[in-house]
Ligand code: FAD
């Protein structure tokens with residue numbers, strides 16, 4: 139055995155929505171365990187903050203990044219850094235983004251503060267290019283290590299076809315670790331930017347949720363619409379199926395009032411699709 143921890147557990151424990159049946163969870167401690175973990179059908183779990191996992195659970199194993207993939211080396215690499223740009227050592231894909239941002243703020247390192255309030259792991263935030271209108275994960279990346287059953291490669295953002303909420307990294311390629319590209323600033327200035335980005339969250343619900351349900355759609359004319367606004371205008375705020383509800387605070391959030399099922403959430407997504415006249419792409423991932 140290679141030493142990965144393997145347990146059968148409900149995914150409701152690992153998702154911010156608090157929904158999901160059982161799966162075999164492989165918690166990896168290091169690179170040596172990747173090969174065996176990827177030798178059968180698998181899914182990659184980050185912070186579980188964008189997932190709606192089926193009540194029946196999953197047949198695939200679920201890989202979690204622990205051990206060396208949860209380590210943070212923010213030491214500036216002298217060969218890659220200049221006075222304007224600081225490139226760090228490796229930061230693991232399993233590192234929780236909120237704690238990482240706190241460390242960067244204390245050091246006065248800028249570039250990633252636009253992602254404040256996103257309860258992801260670094261690898262998940264990078265894979266989705268999570269962000270807000272104040273910035274996105276790709277603002278602060280120098281290079282990434284990506285592992286798949288075909289092997290390991292290190293790429294720079296310039297080599298990826300990334301865009302809004304999309305890194306261009308294929309599904310089931312694991313973002314194992316990242317080098318950050320940061321701009322030296324001061325703790326006070328970084329905090330100010332984080333506060334500004336955080337203000338935009340004041341209207342978001344406090345209940346358990348996997349974040350926004352739909353991406354903001356772009357019309358063929360190029361005009362960007364708000365998914366929350368569209369759902370709100372369709373009169374759907376407060377709609378409830380079982381213990382899931384379209385949040386009264388912001389209509390693009392579905393919340394778990396306690397004991398909701400994935401089926402409840404699916405029913406609300408179908409209701410939204412049937413009542414909003416604009417085609418909207420789902421932002422959540424539905425497992426399976
Ligand atoms: P998961 O939810 O665990 O997984 C999502 C996908 O990423 C899956 O396909 C998974 O396989 C893949 N993945 C995870 N880790 C890795 C990895 N290491 N390598 C490869 N693939 C991986 N999102 C925004 O963009 N902006 C926001 O402002 C925002 N606000 C939110 C607020 C709240 C309260 C919540 C609950 C969510 C919010 N989200 C937001 C959604 C969510 O946090 C992001 O989509 C985030 O990127 C998901 O990352 P995760 O680590 O939780 O991934």
Ligand code: EPU
Nearest residue numbers: 270271338349350352353354364366367370387388389390
């Ligand atoms: N609005 C309504 N009704 C609603 C919700 C919003 O009228 O029910 C209006 C607001 O009044 C505002 C406009 O729609 O005029 C935009 O709303 P908001 O500022 O909340 O921004 P958003 O586009 O709905 C985006 C991201 C969020 C991110 C916030 C803040 C998407 C899909 N959503 O929301 O990201 O936190 O900006 O930066 O891009 C996520 O991706 O999971 C997420 C939460």
